[in-house]
Amino acid sequence: GAVVSQHPSRVICKSGTSVKIECRSLDFQATTMFWYRQFPKQSLMLMATSNEGSKATYEQGVEKDKFLINHASLTLSTLTVTSAHPEDSSFYICSAPGRGGQETQYFGPGTRLLVL
Amino acid sequence: QKEVEQNSGPLSVPEGAIASLNCTYSDRGSQSFFWYRQYSGKSPELIMFIYSNGDKEDGRFTAQLNKASQYVSLLIRDSQPSDSATYLCAVNRGGATNKLIFGTGTLLAVQP
Numbered sequence: 001g002a003v004v005s006q007h008p009s010r011v012i013c014k015s016g017t018s019v020k021i022e023c024r025s026l027d028f029q030a031t032t033m034f035w036y037r038q039f040p041k042q043s044l045m046l047m048a049t050s051n052e053g054s055k056a057t058y059e060q061g062v063e064k065d066k067f068l069i070n071h072a073s074l075t076l077s078t079l080t081v082t083s084a085h086p087e088d089s090s091f092y093i094c095s096a097p098g099r100g101g102q103e104t105q106y107f108g109p110g111t112r113l114l115v116l
Numbered sequence: 117q118k119e120v121e122q123n124s125g126p127l128s129v130p131e132g133a134i135a136s137l138n139c140t141y142s143d144r145g146s147q148s149f150f151w152y153r154q155y156s157g158k159s160p161e162l163i164m165f166i167y168s169n170g171d172k173e174d175g176r177f178t179a180q181l182n183k184a185s186q187y188v189s190l191l192i193r194d195s196q197p198s199d200s201a202t203y204l205c206a207v208n209r210g211g212a213t214n215k216l217i218f219g220t221g222t223l224l225a226v227q228p
Contacts, residue, residue, distance in 0.1 A: 032214070034215070034216070042220065043204065043218045043219060043220040043221055044160070044204070044218045045218075046215055046216070046217075049215065091159075093159045093160075095216075097214060104150070104162065104165055105150075105162070105214075105216055106162060107152075107159040107160050107161070107162075108159060109158070109159050110158070110159040112157075
């Protein structure tokens with residue numbers, strides 16, 4: 001399977017600050033990556049599709065100015081939570097399609113964000 | 117109606133038994149189906165995927181797909197306590213976006 005990493009694994013920040021989360025494909029190139037958010041005891045909700053060299057595609061209800069996505073290279077996508085508030089506290093997970101087929105997605109280990 | 121539905125559980129089975137996890141989906145045009153396992157506090161791990169009607173076996177796991185009934189299931193044979201986790205069903209509707217739509221997951225508890 002493909003290997004996807006995320007950094008940081010855990011972050012605590014004050015309300016109003018911005019937090020950047022990195023997602024890297026370690027042994028393959030990913031022109032597309034996906035960002036999910038998961039609240040406790042809930043399922044994964046797709047936030048946006050990150051496209052290398054072009055704008056991200058956001059799901060309905062996700063504020064693109066609050067969740068900035070940059071996919072500057074074939075192995076790196078970043079999600080920046082701007083002006084974070086306590087309600088943004090969640091588990092953020094990225095994924096990338098694996099070599100087994102574009103439909104197969106492999107997930108990074110996730111980033112747990114706590115906004116105080 | 118949710119696009120992908122699963123019973124939240126918990127589903128409790130004794131060690132060594134067969135665990136049967138079920139999932140239904142609403143979009144008849146869905147093309148590929150996935151089962152992920154998620155341990156508490158961790159990200160999902162791909163177990164199996166299936167595209168065609170019928171059964172697909174991989175070790176102790178068997179995925180079953182019935183597109184006419186819009187139903188996909190996962191059987192775990194010889195269940196072990198280490199199988200205790202939340203199992204997420206995901207559906208890919210196909211097309212250019214390859215987005216996965218997840219169910220809410222079924223919590224499986226294997227009792228030693």
